[in-house]
Amino acid sequence: MSDKRRQYDNQLYCHFVTFSCHGRRRLLDEDQPKKILLGQLNSQLQDRSATCVGFVVMPDHMHAVIRFSETGQLSRFIQHWKRLSSHAIRKWYREGNSAYFQNSEVPDRIWTPKYYSFEIYSEAKLSGKLEYMHRNPVRAGLVQKCAVWKWSSARWYLEKRTVGVPISWVA
Numbered sequence: 001m002s003d004k005r006r007q008y009d010n011q012l013y014c015h016f017v018t019f020s021c022h023g024r025r026r027l028l029d030e031d032q033p034k035k036i037l038l039g040q041l042n043s044q045l046q047d048r049s050a051t052c053v054g055f056v057v058m059p060d061h062m063h064a065v066i067r068f069s070e071t072g073q074l075s076r077f078i079q080h081w082k083r084l085s086s087h088a089i090r091k092w093y094r095e096g097n098s099a100y101f102q103n104s105e106v107p108d109r110i111w112t113p114k115y116y117s118f119e120i121y122s123e124a125k126l127s128g129k130l131e132y133m134h135r136n137p138v139r140a141g142l143v144q145k146c147a148v149w150k151w152s153s154a155r156w157y158l159e160k161r162t163v164g165v166p167i168s169w170v171a
Helices: 031-047 074-097 123-139 154-159
Strands: 014-020 050-057 061-068 116-120
Touching: 014 074, 014 123, 031 050, 031 061, 031 074, 050 123, 061 074, 061 123, 116 123, 123 154
Parallel strands: none
Antiparallel strands: 014 061, 014 116, 050 061
């Protein structure tokens, strides 16, 4: 019996996706790596005719809810997003912005190889996942209110403020 979680991408679900920094290092503490990650998200959304329903960038991981206009897109979307963002983030760090890559014992890897995806079938489950995701910075003690965290779609939902990524609620 396999212990791998099966990924479903044969219907037009919203996909709640999570991936982490390799070794749970806090490679997303600085603003520039977060900007790079969200910039690549924007690029992949446009390239794949996808929409972002919500996101949050944490110091050591990323959550996003993505919806595609056609099936079979999730794996390629995540693969390209992680690959392109890792190249740019690694380059930024190597240009003198951190000691992370100066230690030869530290792997030269940004992301863990895998990602976790949860297919969302109902509006109630979608609301629950968005609330869970948006409360992440509060639970981690980074802010006291969800809308204060700059690296989340919570401001769009709670205050209708721009968040750097086009957000599209799907009912």
